[in-house]
Amino acid sequence: xxxxxxxxxxxxxxxxxxxxxxxxxxxxxxxxxxxxxxxxxxxxxxxxxxxxxxxxxxxxxxxxxxxxxxxxxxxxxxxxxxxxxxxxxxxxxxxxxxxxxxxxxxxxxxxxxxxxxxxxxxxxxxxxxxxxxxxxxxxxxxxxxxxxxxxxxxxxxxxxxxxxxxxxxxxxxxxxxxxxxxxxxxxxxxxxxxxxxxxxxxxxxxxxxxxxxxxxxxxxxxxxxxxxxxxxxxxxxxxxxxxxxxxxxxxxxxxxxxxxxxxxxxxxxxxxxxxxxxxxxxxxxxxxxxxxxxxxxxxxxxxxxxxxxxxxxxxxxxxxxxxxxxxxxxxxxxxxxxxxxxxxxxxxxxxxxxxxxxxxxxxxxxxxxxxxxxxxxxxxxxxxxxxxxxxxxxxxxxxxxxxxxxxxxxxxxxxxxxxxxxxxxxxxxxxxxxxxxxxxxxxxxxxxxxxxxxxxxxxxxxxxxxxxxxxxxxxxxxxxxxx
Amino acid sequence: xxxxxxxxxxxxxxxxxxxxxxxxxxxxxxxxxxxxxxxxxxxxxxxxxxxxxxxxxxxxxxxxxxxxxxxxxxxxxxxxxxxxxxxxxxxxxxxxxxxxxxxxxxxxxxxxxxxxxxxxxxxxxxxxxxxxxxxxxxxxxxxxxxxxxxxxxxxxxxxxxxxxxxxxxxxxxxxxxxxxxxxxxxxxxxxxxxxxxxxxxxxxxxxxxxxxxxxxxxxxxxxxxxxxxxxxxxxxxxxxxxxxxxxxxxxxxxxxxxxxxxxxxxxxxxxxxxxxxxxxxxxxxxxxxxxxxxxxxxxxxxxxxxxxxxxxxxxxxxxxxxxxxxxxxxxxxxxxxxxxxxxxxxxxxxxxxxxxxxxxxxxxxxxxxxxxxxxxxxxxxxxxxxxxxxxxxxxxxxxxxxxxxxxxxxxxxxxxxxxxxxxxxxxxxxxxxxxxxxxxxxxxxxxxxxxxx
Numbered sequence: 001x002x003x004x005x006x007x008x009x010x011x012x013x014x015x016x017x018x019x020x021x022x023x024x025x026x027x028x029x030x031x032x033x034x035x036x037x038x039x040x041x042x043x044x045x046x047x048x049x050x051x052x053x054x055x056x057x058x059x060x061x062x063x064x065x066x067x068x069x070x071x072x073x074x075x076x077x078x079x080x081x082x083x084x085x086x087x088x089x090x091x092x093x094x095x096x097x098x099x100x101x102x103x104x105x106x107x108x109x110x111x112x113x114x115x116x117x118x119x120x121x122x123x124x125x126x127x128x129x130x131x132x133x134x135x136x137x138x139x140x141x142x143x144x145x146x147x148x149x150x151x152x153x154x155x156x157x158x159x160x161x162x163x164x165x166x167x168x169x170x171x172x173x174x175x176x177x178x179x180x181x182x183x184x185x186x187x188x189x190x191x192x193x194x195x196x197x198x199x200x201x202x203x204x205x206x207x208x209x210x211x212x213x214x215x216x217x218x219x220x221x222x223x224x225x226x227x228x229x230x231x232x233x234x235x236x237x238x239x240x241x242x243x244x245x246x247x248x249x250x251x252x253x254x255x256x257x258x259x260x261x262x263x264x265x266x267x268x269x270x271x272x273x274x275x276x277x278x279x280x281x282x283x284x285x286x287x288x289x290x291x292x293x294x295x296x297x298x299x300x301x302x303x304x305x306x307x308x309x310x311x312x313x314x315x316x317x318x319x320x321x322x323x324x325x326x327x328x329x330x331x332x333x334x335x336x337x338x339x340x341x342x343x344x345x346x347x348x349x350x351x352x353x354x355x356x357x358x359x360x361x362x363x364x365x366x367x368x369x370x371x372x373x374x375x376x377x378x379x380x381x382x383x384x385x386x387x388x389x390x391x392x393x394x395x396x397x398x399x400x401x402x403x404x405x406x407x408x409x410x411x412x413x414x415x416x417x418x419x420x421x422x423x424x425x426x427x428x429x430x431x432x433x434x435x436x437x438x439x440x441x442x443x444x445x446x447x448x449x450x451x452x453x454x455x456x457x458x459x460x461x462x463x464x465x466x467x468x469x470x471x472x473x474x475x476x477x478x479x480x481x482x483x
Numbered sequence: 484x485x486x487x488x489x490x491x492x493x494x495x496x497x498x499x500x501x502x503x504x505x506x507x508x509x510x511x512x513x514x515x516x517x518x519x520x521x522x523x524x525x526x527x528x529x530x531x532x533x534x535x536x537x538x539x540x541x542x543x544x545x546x547x548x549x550x551x552x553x554x555x556x557x558x559x560x561x562x563x564x565x566x567x568x569x570x571x572x573x574x575x576x577x578x579x580x581x582x583x584x585x586x587x588x589x590x591x592x593x594x595x596x597x598x599x600x601x602x603x604x605x606x607x608x609x610x611x612x613x614x615x616x617x618x619x620x621x622x623x624x625x626x627x628x629x630x631x632x633x634x635x636x637x638x639x640x641x642x643x644x645x646x647x648x649x650x651x652x653x654x655x656x657x658x659x660x661x662x663x664x665x666x667x668x669x670x671x672x673x674x675x676x677x678x679x680x681x682x683x684x685x686x687x688x689x690x691x692x693x694x695x696x697x698x699x700x701x702x703x704x705x706x707x708x709x710x711x712x713x714x715x716x717x718x719x720x721x722x723x724x725x726x727x728x729x730x731x732x733x734x735x736x737x738x739x740x741x742x743x744x745x746x747x748x749x750x751x752x753x754x755x756x757x758x759x760x761x762x763x764x765x766x767x768x769x770x771x772x773x774x775x776x777x778x779x780x781x782x783x784x785x786x787x788x789x790x791x792x793x794x795x796x797x798x799x800x801x802x803x804x805x806x807x808x809x810x811x812x813x814x815x816x817x818x819x820x821x822x823x824x825x826x827x828x829x830x831x832x833x834x835x836x837x838x839x840x841x842x843x844x845x846x847x848x849x850x851x852x853x854x855x856x857x858x859x860x861x862x863x864x865x866x867x868x869x870x871x872x873x874x875x876x877x878x879x880x881x882x883x884x885x886x887x888x889x890x891x892x893x894x895x896x897x898x899x900x901x902x903x904x905x906x907x908x909x910x911x912x913x914x915x916x917x918x919x920x921x922x923x924x925x926x927x928x929x930x931x932x933x934x935x936x
Contacts, residue, residue, distance in 0.1 A: 047571060051786040053564065054551045054573060054670040056705050086782050088828075090805055097785020148790065277828035279778055279837065282677035285706055 002242045010206045010244075012237045013214050014172050015164035016125075016229070017201040018179055019157045020189045021135070022066045028134045028156035029057030029100065036151035037195055044151040051095030056283050059084075063156040064287060066188045067107045067132055068297035070158055073186040073304055074127050076111030078294045084132075084281040089274050092148050093137035101159075103278045106131035107287065108158070114306065115171070115178035118319055123171040126163040133157050158188070164203070164214070169237065173230035176200050177323075180226070181305045185329050193224050200229050205250070206240040215240070216250040220257050220264050232257045235264055308332045311339065315348045321355040328358070330372050337374040342382065349381040353398045369402040376401050380408035387470050393417040421470045423477070426461070429469065430477045433460045446482060454478060484687040484936060486636040487542055495530035495541025495585065499523050502543040502587050505634045512610045514619070514628035515545065518588040522554030526585045538697065540583030545629045546639040547622075548589035549596055549672040552576055555586075559672045560604040561594040563793045563812025573670025574705070575639060575681050575698045582697050590625030590638055594814040595784065596646055596674045598622050599886050602877055603816045610873070612654045613911055617870040620650030626684045627654040637685040637694050643674045644772055645865070645890025647682045648902035652865035652915020655904045657685045659695055659929070662922050663897030664709040666695075667702030675779035676707075678772075678894040688903070688933045689715075695925065709923070716926035718934065722859040724750060725760035730863030730889050739864045742906040742914040747862060749935040760854055760861065764847045765892055771847065772891040773884060774827050774840035780817075781824025787812055819880060848896045855921035860928055862918055864889055865902045869912035889917060899925040903932045 024034050030048035033039075048055045071078045083105040086098040108130035115123050137153035139146050160179065166172050180198055184191035191197050205217035218240070220232045235257075240250050255264040289297075305326045312322055312335070325331050331354050339347035357369075380397055383389045389397070389412060397411045404411065412418050420426055433439055439460065445453035454475060461474040490498050503523070506515055523543070530541040546552055549559045551569035558564045576586060593603035601609040601624025609624040611617035612631035619628045623640030627650035630638050640647040642660035651658025659682040666681035673679060681698065685691040692715040700711035726747060731740055747757050789795035789808025796807030813821070827836035854861065866886055876883040893900035898919055905916040918928045 050791060052551075052569070052792070053557070053559070053567070053672040053786070054549075054569075054668075056669055056673075058704060058706055088782060088785060090785070090788060092788075092790045092801070095786060095791060097788060098782055275830045277781070277825060277830075278833070279782060279828050282675075282779065283705075283707065 002238050002245065006245055007238065007241055009209055010241050011209050012167055012204055012206050013164045014166035014233060015203045016162045016166065016172065016175060018160045019199045020070070020160065020183050021197040022063055022156040022158065022188060023190050024060055024062045024066060024156055026060055027154035028060050028063050028132070030154055032154065034155055036155070039151050041147070041149035041151060045153065049095065049150050049154040057100060059284055060156065063132060065297045067158055068294055069186045069301055070130065070183060070188040071108040071111065072298045072301055073182040074108065074111035074113060074130065074160065076127055076130065077109045078289060079105060079107050079109055080289055081105060082107040082287045084284045085278050086281045088277045092146065093139050093153065095137070095150060095153055099134060099136065100281055101133035102131035113175060113178055113182065115174040116319065116323065117170055117174050118323065120319060123166060123174055125165045125175050128161045128163050130158045130160040133159060169230045169233035172202060172233045173226050176229045177226045178305065181326055185302055185304050187302065196224055199224050202229055202232055204233055204236045206237060206244065216252050218250060218253055218255050220255045223257055228257055228259055231262060232264055235262065239264065308336060311336055315344050315351060317348065317351055321351060324355045324358045325351055334372050334374055334377070338378045341374055342378040345385060346378050346381040349384060350377045353395065357402070371402055371404060376408055383408060387419060387421050389417060389419055390467065393419070418468065419470050420465055420468045421473055423473065426469050426473055427477050429461050429464050430474060430481055433457060433464060434481055443482065485689045486686040487539070487690045487693060490542045490636060491540065495527035496524065498541050498543050499527040499585055499587055502635055506588065509632050509634060511615070512612065512628050512632065513607050514591055514609045514625040515588045516548050516558060516560065516591050516606055516625070517555050519552065519555035519586055523585050523587045530583055535583050537582030538693065539579060541585065542636060543585050543587045544579065544635050544637050544639065545588050545590045545626065546576060546586055547592050547626045547641060549592060549641060550576055550639055551670040552586055552589065555589055559595050560592045560606055561812060561814065562605045563787050565605065567793055571670065574667035574702045576670070578698050587635065590629055592625055593622040593816065595672065595817055596622040596641055596643060597780070597816045597820055599645065599649055599883060600876065601625060602873065603814050605814060608873055611870045613913060616872055617912060618653065618873055620653035620870060622646040623684060624650045627651050627656055630656045630684050630686055637683050637690055640682055640684050641671055642680050642682055642894065643678050644776060644894045645887050647684060648865050648890050648900060648917060649886070651684050651902040653870035653913060655913035657688055657691050658902040659683050659691050660893065660900045661695060661699065661925050662709070662899045664707050665713060665925065666698045667705040667708050669702055669704040673783040675776040676783065677779060678776060688929050688936055692929050712923050713925055716930050718930045721754040721756060722931060723857065724755055724757045725854060725858040725861045726757060727861050727863040728759050728761045729765045734867055735864060736868040738908045739868060739914050743864050743916050746905045746916045746935065753934050760858065762850055764850050767843050768847060768892040768895060769884060769888050771840045771844050772895055773823070774836050775844060777820040777824035778828050778837050779824065781821045781828065784817065784821055844895050847892065851896045851898060860918050860920045860931060862916065865915040865917040869908045869914055893919045898922060899928055901928050901932060
């Protein structure tokens with residue numbers, strides 16, 4: 001077992017490759033439907049995806065547009081000339097015997113991602129490049145036979161390759177999370193992790209602190225959640241340190257991750273690595289883009305997370321609140337709209353409501369709202385500011401508002417939650433409570449200088465008013481009556 | 484001269500039936516692999532009823548069996564695809580059908596178009612139309628022979644390194660290999676994507692022009708097609724023509740050389756200026772070709788794996804399924820090219836072979852381009868010899884490859900090149916002459932040839 005003292009002597013170095021499924025209508029090189037979810041096997045295919053003799057790829061221009069937008073989100077340069085190459089291997093889910101990819105001249109070059117850590121730091125990860133490629137199909141194994149489904153074959157992907165700039169498991173998670181936000185905000189991908197819209201390969205090596213050379217790396221492939229990226233990195237770090245401490249060498253290999261066991265296992269060593277015999281694909285002319293083409297493709301890119309973080313700095317929100325809101329673009333848009341059409345105080349209040357709603361649901365399945373109109377939420381927050389609603393009542397209305405088109409006032413009225421701030425109405429309840437013999441002890445305590453006892457009396461007023469009395473006003477009136 | 488015009492004057496049914504009968508009479512040549520009788524007769528009736536019209540209404544043709552066609556198998560002369568029925572048609576076929584032409588069958592070829600004699604067919608060699616002991620040439624051997632025998636007025640071929648021009652020259656017909664990208668490659672079994680071209684073999688230049696006019700043009704299904712530039716043209720004034728010195732060297736058969744010189748004389752008599760030119764890089768063309776093309780072949784043939792269609796071997800494991808299916812489905816020459824191609828693309832050899840060959844190819848293109856600043860066309864033989872004997876070169880692949888030495892340069896450079904009949908040898912074997920032009924000068928080459936036809 002690696003002790004903390006042992007681990008402290010090592011640094012980890014991580015580079016991440018991320019496959020992002022592009023949200024195009026049709027496939028990268030055919031007119032077949034790109035949305036294979038819930039489809040019968042081999043129904044979202046064309047003769048091109050099937051690799052029939054004589055079929056030729058026809059490049060989907062929408063994929064080029066989305067790649068250009070991805071490049072902007074990554075602060076990258078878009079190549080004026082990019083090309084496609086063939087990567088050869090045999091597998092039943094690969095219909096042509098090669099995958100069309102970009103080996104030599106990728107479309108996205110350089111760039112960087114600034115990923116915020118929850119402790120307030122930011123990890124900056126440089127992007128080496130990102131290239132376009134087609135996905136393979138899917139195999140399912142049934143004992144003595146296997147079935148091939150080519151629905152996913154030909155789906156456009158961009159593979160984003162980072163530099164080895166990450167040195168913690170938390171940093172790996174932060175980078176993966178931020179990448180997901182960038183790609184979904186930019187409209188490049190639907191970003192559904194459950195359906196594998198983004199998949200991460202974590203390359204990790206360890207070396208003694210201060211060492212000038214990196215250690216031998218292992219690659220953990222096909223991670224499909226931010227949490228598994230973090231956990232796999234943590235596990236690999238310890239595994240590799242333990243091996244080195246035992247005097248053993250790290251094997252350069254591909255490893256798989258199991259969420260169930262929380263472990264990585266060896267899949268394939270470097271010796272088994274295939275020779276992909278890359279060559280230019282002569283069926284596809286080079287993609288030539290002028291500065292004007294690129295600008296037109298990138299125009300109208302929606303605001304990215306950094307824009308929101310900047311805009312929200314005046315709200316005084318905790319970093320964790322900000323990040324939980326950013327987990328879903330529509331929430332970020334909504335809070336910003338509220339900030340603009342109401343004010344910071346209103347926006348802050350709504351931000352906290354959303355943040356706790358997200359926390360309750362879990363951030364990777366944060367589809368809790370169907371109502372994204374800013375007016376209702378803003379009005380609700382204003383009603384609290386004006387003491388028309390208690391914060392408890394507001395939370396109840398907020399939950400309903402998430403999926404309702406009703407106004408908060410109408411919901412409050414229907415639920416009879418409007419706070420009573422009418423002094424005379426509350427005064428009569430206060431007097432009733434003070435005259436109740438059950439209150440005698442508390443009244444005596446207060447008069448003896450025990451301030452805390454007022455809480456019981458306020459509670460009684462709230463109870464009698466069925467929660468509608470403004471508690472601050474009730475307290476004021478109690479003091480006034482006892483003075 | 485046009486043969487097609489004669490067909491237009493008759494009923495389509497008569498044309499189709501006559502063609503089918505003549506094909507049956509000549510089965511000893513083994514030029515045709517399959518017939519599309521039912522579909523052909525159906526279409527003939529539609530032409531005769533006026534439902535189908537067009538510039539080739541009722542004209543029968545035969546397609547090389549690497550064109551995807553409805554109503555008949557598309558085997559590429561391979562065991563792998565011997566029972567393969569395509570669910571769609573090649574763009575070239577679609578365009579011809581849209582003008583009323585009728586495909587009556589599929590012509591023999593070297594399997595997957597790998598070869599220069601049609602001896603590599605899984606269904607036996609095609610025999611030369613003029614002497615059955617000699618090869619038809621290839622890989623479009625069947626297409627050349629059916630035109631030479633008068634079964635159909637034209638046939639479709641594909642030319643990757645000479646596969647239309649060389650069999651055309653061996654069988655005394657016109658063979659057109661257009662500028663790369665003139666005709667869509669969609670629906671034609673791919674050999675080498677960067678040099679594959681679709682063209683025609685015909686009885687006359689004029690007929691070939693008509694077919695090229697119909698087939699050419701941009702296709703949204705083939706990104707490498709050029710916007711339509713082809714239109715039959717007339718010559719305006721005398722042209723300057725270069726005789727490629729390296730093609731007239733001692734390696735060339737004396738009768739071939741004499742026939743070429745005679746053709747040059749005819750051009751001169753029409754007032755054209757003919758001069759000798761030299762190309763220093765031609766000696767590398769064959770080496771470049773036999774690196775680049777096998778590399779592309781090894782890639783394009785990866786899809787024939789026995790998983791989705793075609794022949795599948797009985798196998799116990801996935802590795803066996805691939806190995807045995809490919810072993811049984813491919814011919815010796817297919818395997819040789821796949822192995823060469825895989826080798827030159829493999830890690831550690833890619834730079835030394837494939838990349839180096841591509842650089843040399845660029846230099847060769849430059850050398851051609853420089854010449855076309857001065858000359859309107861280049862001339863030389865199509866092949867160093869007339870049709871060789873069946874079996875003569877089969878045991879020596881290098882000797883077989885050497886027969887391509889005059890046709891591969893234009894293929895590597897994507898240039899139009901046509902083969903036109905230029906007489907016969909003393910023992911009656913046809914000899915062809917090749918005209919090579921700058922990119923998109925296809926119509927000019929044909930106009931030149933028409934003058935001395």
